[in-house]
Amino acid sequence: MRLVSTFLILFAFWLVLSGHYTAFLMTAGTLCALGVVLFARRMDVVDHEGHPIHLAPRALLFYWPWLLKEIAVSAMQVSKIILHPRLPISPTLIRVRTTQRTDVGRTTFANSITLTPGTISVEVAEDEILVHALTRNGADSLADGEMDRRVTRFESA
């Protein structure tokens, strides 16, 4: 199942990048995609972690739109701070508790923190992430844990 979806994605990627739909190139693409799938199977990287398709529907429908909204909002806040004549920053380091059970979930959470302007995950441990925030407000809103809850809900598919 995962192997099939890996093959389909690789083949679609080939089609997008090549843009020529002649018989020879299509065959070559199929063979290449098949070859990569076989190698990946031997290397044992096509598992729930390397290719988490079971999370895809939830990610696309619920988590990514919310994350994009968060990114837009905090990008506006950071721009305002940069353009403010007195540069009102209050850099803060905080430890944020994580409630995810899987490594994929923790990685998603840490990456989401970094993607949102104004917060960067510096160190990731078993059940907490050390976060550097540009302002104390940013640190506080992260400590509220809405993002953490959303990632946890998203990983438990």
Added chain:
Amino acid sequence: MTDALDLGSWILIIAGSILCMIGALGLLRMPDLFTRMHAASLVDTLGAALLLLGMTLQAGFTLVTAKLLVIGLLLFFTSPTATHALARAARARGVEPLLADQSATGRAPSKRVEGKQEQQ
């Protein structure tokens, strides 16, 4: 219809460019490595997203659009990883971030940051 698309794409591209410029300005104004990284993250998240979106509107439903989306996806997965690696490496090498709360020295929170600013 094409006029509307053109207008939309120009608005997006200009907004993205402005955001990238604000990010660059932030890079110059921020006092230390960690705060500068926050300014840089403006550029590679919303800045890049707006620019790519504007360009997809220009391209319409073509192969170019698909390629632009792939680029966007790549950026969204790689840039936080790179930022995290940079922050972690800096801390591992002993770069301590400038903090607002210096409770040990008992100084007022924002003084330190502003003092640093004036030195520049």
